[in-house]
Amino acid sequence: MPYQPPPDLASASLLEIADAVAARKLPPLEQWTPAETIDSHMRIAANGQWYHQGTPITRPAMVRAFSTLLLRDEQGYWLVTPQCRQSIEVEDAPFIAIDMQIKDKALVFALNTDELVVAGPGHDLRAEGDADCPAIYLHVRHGCEARLDRSTWLQLAQYALDQGDDLHISSAGQRYSLAPSA
Incomplete structure (x- = not known):
């Protein structure tokens, strides 16, 4: 079966992304x-x-x-x-989240393995590190996570700040803190 890359994250709708993930x-x-x-x-x-x-x-x-x-x-x-x-x-996480888009109140992440993951139930976000060196992780599957690269973390932080909610965000009905607990 020939390789089918995922749809372009910026131009795809949430429905197109969900269909690609399900397929x-x-x-x-x-x-x-x-x-x-x-x-x-x-x-x-x-x-x-x-x-x-x-x-x-x-x-x-x-x-x-x-x-x-x-x-x-x-x-x-x-x-x-x-x-x-x-x-x-x-060494850290097996996947890297390299891009993020907001689609219909859901945060969609593109991984370095050409996968798309919608943050929400089953794909939680968690904050680690400290205020000087934060790290955000996204659960992908089977106990494995993706660490957001710097530019994707900055996209997510800017989105949270634009929402005016002190580094909290929501995706697919779930609410997450971007502030490390330590």
């Missing part, structure tokens, strides 16, 4: 219970760059494919197939 077929990781566990020799750097045995993975299609197999549990991050769980080192 995306992801592997059923929750149904797989592989017996074998090994080390993948892979690492995802804090900037979103993927590495295998210390060498950058430069093919975006490979990163997109691997990203669909990611999950996080109490033991760490894993690439999961029906036959094997492979540990993977993640």
Whole structure:
């Protein structure tokens, strides 16, 4: 099946975005219970760059494919197939949110893996860090999150300030604080 990039975030409607998200077929990781566990020799750097045995993975299609197999549990991050769980080192978050748009009272984020995520139920936002170095994370799936890059964080902060609500925002009926708790 040929790769279909998501719709352009700026010009797509929320309905078009929702249709694209719903049409995306992801592997059923929750149904797989592989017996074998090994080390993948892979690492995802804090900037979103993927590495295998210390060498950058430069093919975006490979990163997109691997990203669909990611999950996080109490033991760490894993690439999961029906036959094997492979540990993977993640320096911060496995995904990076690289753009944000406001669509019909919902915040839609574009990830570095060409995915679109609508913040709201099941895709919560959380603030970490401190006032000098805040970090905003978006739950993507299977315990994995996306960290908002600097420009996307600034877009979100400006949106909150424009709303006049002291760094609180709402998306898809959920309310979130952008102020770190620490």
